[in-house]
Amino acid sequence: xxxxxxGDVGTLSLCIARGCRRVATGVPSDGxxxxxxIERVNxxxxxxxxxxxxxxxxxxxxxxxxxxxxxxxxxxxxxxQTFLPVExxxxxxxxxxxxxxxxxxxxxAPR
Amino acid sequence: MCYTFxxxxxxxxxxxxxxxxxxxxxxxxxxxxxxRMRRAYxxxxxxxxxxxxxVVVGRAGLFPRPSLALWLALSLALALAACGxxxxxxxxxxxRKLSEDPMAxxxxxxxxxxxxxxxxxxxxxxxxxxxxIHPLSGSRPSCEAGPVTRFAAVADRRGFRxxxxxxxxxxxGFYDSRCGSIEPTLEGVRRMGLRxxxxxxxxxxxxxxxxxxxxxxxxxxxxxxxxxVRRTGSGVLPLPDGDALWILTDxxxxxxxxxxxxxxxxxxxxxRFAHFLGRDPESGRRRALVAVxxxxxxxxxxxxxxxxDGEARTKDERLWSQASACSPRIEEVIEHDLGGxxxxxxxxxxxxxxxxxxxxxxxxxxPRSGSSTVGTWVAMFSPCADRRLLxxxxxxERLIVAEGVSEYQLLGVGRDGRPLVVFQVGEDEQxxxxxxxxxxxPIPIDVPVHLSTVGLRGGLSGEADALVLRFIRAMLRxxxxxxxxxxxxxxxxxxxxx
Numbered sequence: 001x002x003x004x005x006x007g008d009v010g011t012l013s014l015c016i017a018r019g020c021r022r023v024a025t026g027v028p029s030d031g032x033x034x035x036x037x038i039e040r041v042n043x044x045x046x047x048x049x050x051x052x053x054x055x056x057x058x059x060x061x062x063x064x065x066x067x068x069x070x071x072x073x074x075x076x077x078x079x080x081q082t083f084l085p086v087e088x089x090x091x092x093x094x095x096x097x098x099x100x101x102x103x104x105x106x107x108x109a110p111r
Numbered sequence: 112m113c114y115t116f117x118x119x120x121x122x123x124x125x126x127x128x129x130x131x132x133x134x135x136x137x138x139x140x141x142x143x144x145x146x147r148m149r150r151a152y153x154x155x156x157x158x159x160x161x162x163x164x165x166v167v168v169g170r171a172g173l174f175p176r177p178s179l180a181l182w183l184a185l186s187l188a189l190a191l192a193a194c195g196x197x198x199x200x201x202x203x204x205x206x207r208k209l210s211e212d213p214m215a216x217x218x219x220x221x222x223x224x225x226x227x228x229x230x231x232x233x234x235x236x237x238x239x240x241x242x243x244i245h246p247l248s249g250s251r252p253s254c255e256a257g258p259v260t261r262f263a264a265v266a267d268r269r270g271f272r273x274x275x276x277x278x279x280x281x282x283x284g285f286y287d288s289r290c291g292s293i294e295p296t297l298e299g300v301r302r303m304g305l306r307x308x309x310x311x312x313x314x315x316x317x318x319x320x321x322x323x324x325x326x327x328x329x330x331x332x333x334x335x336x337x338x339x340v341r342r343t344g345s346g347v348l349p350l351p352d353g354d355a356l357w358i359l360t361d362x363x364x365x366x367x368x369x370x371x372x373x374x375x376x377x378x379x380x381x382x383r384f385a386h387f388l389g390r391d392p393e394s395g396r397r398r399a400l401v402a403v404x405x406x407x408x409x410x411x412x413x414x415x416x417x418x419x420d421g422e423a424r425t426k427d428e429r430l431w432s433q434a435s436a437c438s439p440r441i442e443e444v445i446e447h448d449l450g451g452x453x454x455x456x457x458x459x460x461x462x463x464x465x466x467x468x469x470x471x472x473x474x475x476x477x478p479r480s481g482s483s484t485v486g487t488w489v490a491m492f493s494p495c496a497d498r499r500l501l502x503x504x505x506x507x508e509r510l511i512v513a514e515g516v517s518e519y520q521l522l523g524v525g526r527d528g529r530p531l532v533v534f535q536v537g538e539d540e541q542x543x544x545x546x547x548x549x550x551x552x553p554i555p556i557d558v559p560v561h562l563s564t565v566g567l568r569g570g571l572s573g574e575a576d577a578l579v580l581r582f583i584r585a586m587l588r589x590x591x592x593x594x595x596x597x598x599x600x601x602x603x604x605x606x607x608x609x
Contacts, residue, residue: 001252065203076203082216084228091219091247093225094203106230107169109203109248 002027003026008056010099014048014068018038031061035085037092037111045069049085049094061068076109202234209245210253217242219270220264225251227288229264242275244290254290265312269329274330276300285328295326295333306356306369313369315356323358325369327414336371377413 002019004011012027013032025073031051036044046068054061066073076094083096086108093110214230221227228245241257260274266272273286274294281296299319306313306325314326315336321341326333339361355366355374363377 024343074203077206081213082488084216084219086226086228086247087221088219088221088226093223093247095209095216095219095228095247097213097216104211104213104227105208106212106214106244106245107206107217108228109206111203 002029002032006056007057009054012050014066017045022049024050024052024064025075027051027055028054028059028061028062030082031059033083035087037087047085049083051080051083058099063096069096077103077107079103143533193282209247210243212243212244217262218264219247220266229261229262242273244288251289256284256292263305265328267312267329271310272312272328274328276303281319283326285313285326293328293330295328297326297333299323299523325371334369334371336367336369337365352445 001013003013004016007083009026009031010026011022012024012032012037012062016025027050031054033048036046043066047064048068049062050064051059053063058079058081060079062078063076064073065076065081066106077098079098079101080096081099083094086093091110093108095106095108097106098104101102117240128249210226210230212232214232217231219226219228226247228247230243230245231240232243233240240259240264241255242259243253243255245253256273256275258277260278261276263274264271265274271288272289273290274283276283281298281300283300283303285293285295287293297316297318300316303314303316306315311327312329312330316326316333317322317340318324321340323336323339324333325336335355337358337360341359341361355368357366359366359381360377363379364381365377366374368374561575
């Protein structure tokens with residue numbers, strides 16, 4: 001859930017049955033996706049991908065993924081503006097765009 | 112000290128395949144590994160002759176001794192477990208650049224057994240926005256189409272089509288999966304919607320000159336359903352799925368099938384109407400219903416313009432005018448409406464969000480009535496009954512969530528099969544409490560939220576079913592954002608108070 005939204009970015013909290021906890025700040029309104037990685041039949045892994053500490057003007061920041069089982073967080077790329085997790089058949093990964101800088105472009109990071 | 116292993120590869124395969132060997136090293140270990148090394152070959156060269164098996168002998172140089180190898184493996188596993196960052200080592204490595212242009216990622220779709228990314232890009236302020244397709248597997252080239260202000264991808268059993276709409280030019284064009292333009296192209300488009308009937312998608316277009324047109328990009332045809340269509344609103348046409356469509360023209364309101372054939376006589380003096388999707392309680396057949404307001408009365412009709420309920424006339428009149436006394440019948444209709452409107456369509460806006468899974472900010476996909484997915488719940492929001500929010504499972508379980516609800520979002524189904532819903536009580540968005548229901552008990556969200564600033568994403572339940580459901584929807588239906596059902600319900604509410 002995104003809250004404390006100032007029109008550009010807000011605070012991202014993960015809400016489960018026992019309550020909510022803050023995950024990141026500076027998250028754009030469309031800067032998070034909750035999804036599941038599917039490893040095999042009847043086995044999935046809940047993840048939360050989000051843009052952390054985004055520049056309010058460019059709405060670009062660090063693309064991070066939270067493993068909701070282990071609680072570990074890891075980075076995918078910097079200056080990411082838009083992204084989508086992909087979990088379709090053999091295509092499993094993250095598609096994202098970097099608007100400027102040395103890594104400017106549209107990227108696909110296979111999982 | 113190095114050990115020799117051997118594996119069997121196939122000539123003509125990619126190097127990555129050749130590097131996957133089932134190892135059987137002299138140290139007595141078995142396993143499957145992905146090794147990257149400089150190989151030495153014996154026999155035929157690995158490339159150049161298709162399907163010729165060859166033996167590969169290489170030098171792995173991995174493990175000096177079996178015991179040490181085991182020790183190293185255990186140490187590595189312990190180290191990874193201790194740092195808790197194993198996923199980071201495993202996930203999302205090997206980034207590949209799809210394009211030099213930093214396009215906005217809009218949606219990912221999977222037509223023709225190949226996932227593709229839809230992205231949009233505006234090179235400068237003066238240049239029009241175009242839509243790009245990037246196949247993830249790289250088996251076919253990227254392509255572009257446009258200019259476009261909204262687009263959607265549609266797939267059914269007949270294949271895959273793109274619909275691109277340009278607002279300024281009021282033009283709707285269709286494209287195949289290689290961005291090739293196909294017929295029909297419609298000019299003077301005022302608004303449109305997507306209609307699904309029998310698993311077949313059709314675009315329903317309202318033109319500036321008052322025509323209502325059914326466009327089928329798979330059959331390359333456009334059929335005029337009616338002329339003299341009265342403008343009843345703006346934005347996207349609210350179209351429940353079904354075989355018939357109620358159309359309000361200068362001559363009156365009448366049901367028309369998707370070939371343009373009028374099914375019943377015109378109903379005159381109609382002030383306003385709203386589509387519903389009903390289900391015959393006996394046959395289970397879906398019925399296109401319409402609630403008609405005329406001469407201060409509200410009537411509920413089916414596609415043959417016969418009153419849906421023999422007592423509906425008086426009952427509806429009373430119930431719609433008295434918000435606190437809705438009947439089960441009306442609630443049933445509203446329930447079907449919730450399910451049916453899920454089939455209505457909104458084009459994915461470039462300024463908006465991706466529409467593959469029907470996900471948009473603050474509007475997670477809601478399960479449809481009649482879905483066969485186990486554990487699916489249907490939200491029933493009755494503006495007539497004190498703004499009551501109910502959830503009903505396919506098994507018939509009904510769960511009254513709250514009354515006085517001003518807004519809600521049904522997120523999906525939790526691991527325990529219970530619905531996940533977030534809702535707000537009270538009309539005042541600043542003061543209303545914001546509650547999530549996960550499992551049995553409502554949980555107040557103890558954060559300063561304003562409804563317009565709250566974003567929710569489908570799949571928050573952490574449930575694979577949601578993803579599967581999303582995927583099935585994407586395959587069978589379309590890449591659309593669901594219609595604004597709350598607005599429809601509010602208009603129902605406003606009608607009840609007139």
